[in-house]
Amino acid sequence: xxxxxxxxxxxxxxxxxxxxxxxxxxxxxxxxxxxxxxxxxxxxxxxxxxxxxxxxxxxxxxxxxxxxxxxxxxxxxxxxxxxxxxxxxxxxxxxxxxxxxxxxxxxxxxxxxxxxxxxxxxxxxxxxxxxxxxxxxxxxxxxxxxxxxxxxxxxxxxxxxxxxxxxxxxxxxxxxxxxxxxxxxxxxxxxxxxxxxxxxxxxxxxxxxxxxxxxxxxxxxxxxxxxxxxxxxxxxxxxxxxxxxxxxxxxxxxxxxxxxxxxxxxxxxxxxxxxxxxxxxxxxxxxxxxxxxxxxxxxxxxxxxxxxxxxxxxxxxxxxxxxxxxxxxxxxxxxxxxxxxxxxxxxxxxxxxxxxxxxxxxxxxxxxxxxxxxx
Numbered sequence: 016x017x018x019x020x021x022x023x024x025x026x027x028x029x030x031x032x033x034x035x036x037x038x039x040x041x042x043x044x045x046x047x048x049x050x051x052x053x054x055x056x057x058x059x060x061x062x063x064x065x066x067x068x069x070x071x072x073x074x075x076x077x078x079x080x081x082x083x084x085x086x087x088x089x090x091x092x093x094x095x096x097x098x099x100x101x102x103x104x105x106x107x108x109x110x111x112x113x114x115x116x117x118x119x120x121x122x123x124x125x126x127x128x129x130x131x132x133x134x135x136x137x138x139x140x141x142x143x144x145x146x147x148x149x150x151x152x153x154x155x156x157x158x159x160x161x162x163x164x165x166x167x168x169x170x171x172x173x174x175x176x177x178x179x180x181x182x183x184x185x186x187x188x189x190x191x192x193x194x195x196x197x198x199x200x201x202x203x204x205x206x207x208x209x210x211x212x213x214x215x216x217x218x219x220x221x222x223x224x225x226x227x228x229x230x231x232x233x234x235x236x237x238x239x240x241x242x243x244x245x246x247x248x249x250x251x252x253x254x255x256x257x258x259x260x261x262x263x264x265x266x267x268x269x270x271x272x273x274x275x276x277x278x279x280x281x282x283x284x285x286x287x288x289x290x291x292x293x294x295x296x297x298x299x300x301x302x303x304x305x306x307x308x309x310x311x312x313x314x315x316x317x318x319x320x321x322x323x324x325x326x327x328x329x330x331x332x333x334x335x336x337x338x339x340x341x342x343x344x345x346x347x348x349x350x351x352x353x354x355x356x357x358x359x360x361x362x363x364x365x366x367x368x369x370x371x372x373x374x375x376x377x378x379x380x381x382x383x384x385x386x387x388x389x390x
Contacts, residue, residue, distance in 0.1 A: 029074035030165050030226035038244055045247060046137035048075040053246040061252050061341045063243035064212055065385055068171035070237060071245045077140035077161040081131040085153030090131060093150050093289060095272060097282040101126040106192045106207055109280055112290030116271035116297060119146050120262055125194055136262045165226045170216035172385045173240045178217055180236035191388045200232050208389060211250060213257035215386035252338050255347060258308055258379035264319060265306060265335045265349050273297050276306045305357045308381060309348040311374040315367050317348035322366040331356055342382045
């Protein structure tokens with residue numbers, strides 16, 4: 016279990032694979048890995064994170080390291096947010112865009128002392144690396160470290176209480192979207208106050224040889240808080256309630272950053288970057304569609320690809336992500352709709368088989384998280 020990944024039946028396994036199987040997880044192929052989709056039920060795991068705390072294995076994610084005298088200029092060029100706004104110890108949510116302003120991928124960018132650390136989506140690791148390599152210039156070194164790292168996430172209102180049992184680091188000093196090096200019971204790790212759930216939480220980056228020791232450490236600390244193991248199913252539903260975009264569903268190479276309601280990560284005044292010209296032109300002519308949050312009146316599962324319609328029944332968009340919320344008890348969806356129906360309160364229906372179920376555009380996020388973040 017000390018190996019970073021192991022190959023079995025064409026799928027990679029994280030160092031925590033045997034722990035998942037022992038815990039009774041239902042394993043499924045995901046981004047080339049054999050990953051746990053659930054341990055008990057998606058609803059139970061979802062509510063555990065909202066009400067207490069949960070533990071995720073995210074070792075399938077990709078990690079790149081960027082160094083060199085020209086690395087800042089390089090990252091400014093290939094990402095749309097303003098990299099110069101970052102101080103050492105801070106993290107930025109950003110995206111790599113193509114020349115049309117559409118998504119190559121969204122990512123987290125960490126500013127280290129003498130380097131940059133990029134965390135990318137598991138399904139895009141190879142594509143992202145090739146794309147970044149194609150734009151290298153000057154004194155920049157790009158290294159794919161994805162196979163070197165394992166990643167655990169502790170998420171929920173009691174996440175800090177669990178972390179405080181395994182480190183004497185001043186956790187209050189780590190604000191949301193900040194990171195630090197710290198010892199977890201003597202094991203040196205990189206820890207960030209980030210997550211994909213909307214709750215307070217930490218993500219722990221581990222070298223392969225540290226994985227087993229830290230898993231057992233976290234499990235023992237979490238037992239005092241009834242910490243649940245969380246699969247990919249609840250990870251998806253948790254991010255949905257917070258309107259956090261999923262690459263391949265809500266953002267992709269067919270939709271630009273402004274249409275995806277992610278204009279807040281696009282900094283036009285920072286200088287040139289890939290996709291800037293296309294997005295400026297889009298601003299000038301105006302949007303024809305935009306990603307919105309939808310809540311429906313009747314019980315249904317708003318599945319990816321379902322048609323969205325106006326009050327006359329005419330198709331005006333499509334669902335990108337959907338679920339029945341364990342917290343609100345309502346059907347929720349993200350979807351692209353015609354610009355005329357993007358205002359809060361607009362009436363938008365969903366076509367489910369031969370029925371149209373009424374819905375409404377609502378302000379994000381769908382729910383208020385339980386945690387008080389350390390902003």
